[in-house]
Amino acid sequence: MESVKIGLMGLGTVGSGVVRLLEDNGSLIARKLGFPLEISKILVRDPQKPRAVEVDPSLLTSNPDDLLDNPQLPIVVEVMGGTSPAREYVLKALRRGKSVVTANKDLLALYGEELFQAAREGGGDLFFEASVGGGIPIIRPLKVCLAANRFKEVIGIVNGTTNYILTKMSREGREFQEALQEAQRLGYAEADPSADIEGDDAARKLAILASVAFNSRVTYPQVYREGIKNVAPQDILYAAELGYAVKLLAIAKDWGDRIEARVHPALIPFSHPLANVHDEFNAVFVVGDAAGELMFYGRGAGSLPTASAVVGDVMEAAINYKQGIRGRILCTCFYRKGIKPMEEVETSYYLRLLAEDRPGVLAQIARVFGEHKVSLASVIQKRLVGEFAELVFVTHLAREENMRRALKLLHHLPVVKAISCLLRVEERGD
């Protein structure tokens, strides 16, 4: 049977993986589809640059119109990353009626609505399984397999770099900077690691997950985020003594009219399935009203895992193209829910601080909490640091704005030397 031709935009880590996977498993894929897939154009910035995979040089082009204006290419795969020029190219492809498969979380998390609008105009498919969780199937399971569920919460460990760093810090007692450098040496962190360690990457993925799970558009700027830089090895140790792991969590909850969406390091009980997700692995935990607790675990990044998701999408797009039924599952954001401001979010807190080591100090601190309606679950004096006492507080559920006000006062309290670390606590729901 005649092959379905594909245009590939980008030949970096993921693009090379797509080429390699279609080479390695091309015959199996053709057997499953009933026809072969064929990459017939590849858009690159510099056709002369050496590549990780061998590619017929005649496929390479630096002119996007060789793909976008090419009526022979019903499917375009966008694995360039970034929003410019990816946004322009993807919109053009969709409006011209091509189906687009993208791994681009930046694009989806900012311009999802615009992209789906363009897909609707053009009549093609827009698939983005690879944009969250790399090789882990999560978008299609939420959209199709679990479509009968109303979802209450989605919690993800969706950034491998930070999970690797926190695992290292936890297992070996390393400081953050040291663990980051090791991650960079091993290729788990980029030279400029800020998007990972500051939570931006996870926030983009959470925007996509929340939009799909709650049927209401959430964009990247709407997600509250904090990175992991302030987590110290002793916080991980103290958390463990309390029965918790420390993870960078991407948390979204549906409160009916409003959605809560936040990325930050958090304590999570060891009994929670996410607490056992180690090293560079990712996982997404969701709770459906019918299916209950579910977790999807696997490799959230890397050339072949991400290519696995991309090619899976391409296979469905190709079947749809052959059968003339493209565009059957497009945007599912039919609700218009608001976003709950972070100030109104309720959570428990872990707080480590240094204070003077004398009678009455604890009472002063506790009074500040009490005056701001923050109720304490436990206070433990851990050790002496010089002449100061290191104290760890765990609170009951409290409103973020109350906690912030309390912290501001504590900061100025003469007996408090330093507020060392504030983390949130995510208990297992019921």
Next chain:
Amino acid sequence: MESVKIGLMGLGTVGSGVVRLLEDNGSLIARKLGFPLEISKILVRDPQKPRAVEVDPSLLTSNPDDLLDNPQLPIVVEVMGGTSPAREYVLKALRRGKSVVTANKDLLALYGEELFQAAREGGGDLFFEASVGGGIPIIRPLKVCLAANRFKEVIGIVNGTTNYILTKMSREGREFQEALQEAQRLGYAEADPSADIEGDDAARKLAILASVAFNSRVTYPQVYREGIKNVAPQDILYAAELGYAVKLLAIAKDWGDRIEARVHPALIPFSHPLANVHDEFNAVFVVGDAAGELMFYGRGAGSLPTASAVVGDVMEAAINYKQGIRGRILCTCFYRKGIKPMEEVETSYYLRLLAEDRPGVLAQIARVFGEHKVSLASVIQKRLVGEFAELVFVTHLAREENMRRALKLLHHLPVVKAISCLLRVEERGD
């Protein structure tokens, strides 16, 4: 828009869940589909019997032809369980061009080929997401999302009853019988628990998983199985001291020309994601050549979790029906691989036995292993039981037939009082 009408065969645990879920989330489901789903006939044995859900009595019938001969019902849901009369009804429905959604593992694991043949003749869909792992999406992820992968292995904890019992035994040091009784009291085990505890239920699910993952039909009788009755609390304790959890594992591996498929209790390293699947939860771990290690975790049974999978399938069948594109993903078993006989399987073993407590005994036992090419990784004397020594052996990889021959000889060795427990060891692949 006009509703799509569904015939429901069976109104037990799962059937009631389907009715309840379509009631509770009917408007959300209609919003997603663009049209409502409507149950318009329900086949039951006794229409007078009281039910867990309220149902309009006019929907109930004890005559299967009210569904099977009804041209108004394009989709039939089979949640009766068992093979007779379910097989006859499902075949009839498929041959008459209806799409069938089934949760019936018995049926699929024995008659999968025949069912798919009937679906092909009739032109409808045959969906069976609920037959393995209850509410966990696993069939569609393997068939669609991960379709670009060649799978090397599938390992599942796919029976909640045995996982609950083993978790209880592990946490509380309980004996098997005691833990079983508690499981029965809580409704996690049936009055006749043999299909669960002897591994038959898990073997059926493994047959389905292996068929889907390896694109070659595996049937229930081809799966080797052993139950968990011989596992004692001290085996779980000793395994933990060695760094392993004890789980009833359903293991399938693709060796290219042949498939290995076995269900038995096994030691699995604590670092393996499956080792952290506790209580009545299920999980399926798969390794794809591109995606790498993946795990799908959730509730493997229960009214609403199973209904979640059933209704998800019904939603896709209904879209396909409306769009006139049914039958697009049917049987994917296009290979004809053989089954590797259990005698030829290679694995490591954990063996606990009682032997006389005097010099030379260990040498006699070790000699038997050596003569059968079973090489020992470790031997530990655990304690004295009366006048006998309790010994725990862990072997390197050995052929099952060699181990069996060695065991037969050990059994007759005068210094060996009793062979107490033999378990296999499943290391994390690389």
